[in-house]
Amino acid sequence: MGGVPMRHHTSSKVGRRRSHLALKKKNVMVCAECKAPILPHRYCSNCGYYGKKKVTEVKAKTKKNVKK
Template sequence: MAVPKRKTSKARRDKRRSPNMKMTAPGLCICPQCHQPKLPHRVCPNCNYYDGKSVINEVTEAPAEA
């Protein structure tokens, strides 16, 4: 069984890990209805449109129980 002869230093260990830790910004596109940035292939959080159609209906208050 292979066993390391010496402890791996923090600099050597972190040098190996650093390229995999980079975060990338999400790709944004512009909503054709309200012209606000949104994530691609998702319903616009501002106007609730997707592919030119209203997808999410506005939530209305339910009548009060008497």
């Protein structure tokens, strides 16, 4: 036999518990160099800058094999 709840949970009790399960909105910023949307405290994957400093070298994007 499977487990069963010891006590009945009212809908208000369940609702109060579930009130914190909502998805939070992401805080999206704009890159200072290329104006691409980025998350805060992360370097831009588009241009490689973190604020005003060049952090990494970004490789040029290549086209993958296209089905003909």
